[in-house]
Amino acid sequence: IYPFSKDNMLIMNNYFNNIFYTTYNYYNKYNNNNNKYYIINNNIKDLVIYGTNLESNVNKPNFTKDIMNMMNIPNNLLYIIVGILLMDGQINYSSKKNLDNKNIIDINCKFKLKLSMKNKEYLIYVYKLLEHYCISMPKLKKDMMRGKEYLKLEFYTRSLPCFTLLRKHFYKGRMKIVPNDLYDLLNYESLAHMIMCNSSFIKNKGIYLNMTSFTLKEMIFIMNIFIIKFNLNCTLHKLNNNYIIYIKFKSIKLLYNNIKNYITPSMKYKFYYKLKLLK
Numbered sequence: 337i338y339p340f341s342k343d344n345m346l347i348m349n350n351y352f353n354n355i356f357y358t359t360y361n362y363y364n365k366y367n368n369n370n371n372k373y374y375i376i377n378n379n380i381k382d383l384v385i386y387g388t389n390l391e392s393n394v395n396k397p398n399f400t401k402d403i404m405n406m407m408n409i410p411n412n413l414l415y416i417i418v419g420i421l422l423m424d425g426q427i428n429y430s431s432k433k434n435l436d437n438k439n440i441i442d443i444n445c446k447f448k449l450k451l452s453m454k455n456k457e458y459l460i461y462v463y464k465l466l467e468h469y470c471i472s473m474p475k476l477k478k479d480m481m482r483g484k485e486y487l488k489l490e491f492y493t494r495s496l497p498c499f500t501l502l503r504k505h506f507y508k509g510r511m512k513i514v515p516n517d518l519y520d521l522l523n524y525e526s527l528a529h530m531i532m533c534n535s536s537f538i539k540n541k542g543i544y545l546n547m548t549s550f551t552l553k554e555m556i557f558i559m560n561i562f563i564i565k566f567n568l569n570c571t572l573h574k575l576n577n578n579y580i581i582y583i584k585f586k587s588i589k590l591l592y593n594n595i596k597n598y599i600t601p602s603m604k605y606k607f608y609y610k611l612k613l614l615k
Contacts, residue, residue, distance in 0.1 A: 390468035404444070409498050412525075415522065418506075419525070419527065420530075426449070427506065428446060443500045444499075458533065461532075463491045474490060475489070477489070525595070530545055530547075531595070531603070532600060540585075555572055556572065567587075570582055570583045
């Protein structure tokens, strides 16, 4: 006696066979993708913090859609990217065609940073941190300003959905915005990158953070985070039609003790000079 009819048993067998073969196919599909992009190493068994062991993907083939959707940004890199985004970093669409009719996972954006040659050491430092997401090395670019040609260095990541999510958080249309949860997205490493990316060290004075993409209200919001979260003494100064944040001289020693591990050698000498003056 069958608990199910023969017809039902046949249907159930076909159903479970379909599940098995579908699962098997997905496993093989992922495994093939994985072998294509990642080198398997079964010898290293160290316990590491997620996001600290990401390998370079420079000069590797274009990712499949499955791989692209699996890529994300761990917190240790997110704090860095947020700091740079507040300064000169950008996130751009790979294509703006039919954006309103697309699902967010079908819209790909890329992170880009372009700086003058005097900041090449810092740009290469950031590139090495983010080369897991890059397809090529930094490139020289020519920029025209007031009729004069300047050389700059830039790099950009692959176009990925994880950067699309970040763009939606930090942009409204074409304009950068300050998200309401910025307090939770900044740490001392973020501050270090803000200073290294675009700041001015004033002789016998403090540091100007040259971010001019935001409104007065947004700048006050950012400054309040610096005061409340990082205990920095800072004010707003007007520059032409924009406002910039000024970190006062006496706050630099407190700040440097918390960011010195993230500062590149070419930037450290500027802090050393100011710290000598504070003694």
